[in-house]
Amino acid sequence: MNDDFARREDREIVAACLEGQHQAWEALIARYQRLIYSIPIKARLSPDDSADIFQSVCLKLLESLSTLRDHEKIVSWLITTTTRECWRVSNRRRRDNPSEGYVTDEDSDRPMEIPDQSPLADEQLHKLQQQQIVRDSIAALPERCAELIQMLFYQKDEMSYADIARRVKIPVSSIGPTRARCLEKLKKILADKL
Numbered sequence: 001m002n003d004d005f006a007r008r009e010d011r012e013i014v015a016a017c018l019e020g021q022h023q024a025w026e027a028l029i030a031r032y033q034r035l036i037y038s039i040p041i042k043a044r045l046s047p048d049d050s051a052d053i054f055q056s057v058c059l060k061l062l063e064s065l066s067t068l069r070d071h072e073k074i075v076s077w078l079i080t081t082t083t084r085e086c087w088r089v090s091n092r093r094r095r096d097n098p099s100e101g102y103v104t105d106e107d108s109d110r111p112m113e114i115p116d117q118s119p120l121a122d123e124q125l126h127k128l129q130q131q132q133i134v135r136d137s138i139a140a141l142p143e144r145c146a147e148l149i150q151m152l153f154y155q156k157d158e159m160s161y162a163d164i165a166r167r168v169k170i171p172v173s174s175i176g177p178t179r180a181r182c183l184e185k186l187k188k189i190l191a192d193k194l
Helices: 010-018 022-042 047-067 071-096 121-140 143-154 161-168 172-193
Strands: none
Touching (some): 022 047
């Protein structure tokens, strides 16, 4: 993400997008790509369908950006639009394969699937919004803090303190105190948003 736009508010980035600044568009998509992808993944759609939905939502955003009334609510717009795209893709799949999801004679000896236990739509919407708020808040931290928190809490593979210290360029013994200060900064940022 372009550092110039990374720390800006959504409304500023959207305004820059509307002025035709290509880097603003890249920053906007980079900021929300995880949010957009998370919805079809949670809906258990295939990686190909998830990628198609991502592209479709980005195109709809590009087409609708100038008509969005409240640029502060872009997260809600993205969640709603992505959810609708997921429904559209799921409905198309069911139409193309009508027997999918139904028990047939050859399936009768298999146990029936338990109904989906995932959260209700409004609960999921709230959770997705909170996750995006946390991502935005981490991005608003000073670069060293954001990088440290990413390494400590978001890396797929757990990193050793020695590896983290090398990457952040601080002594190993400073990681704990630095982490505490960074989490305190994050807590203050989140207090205003949650």
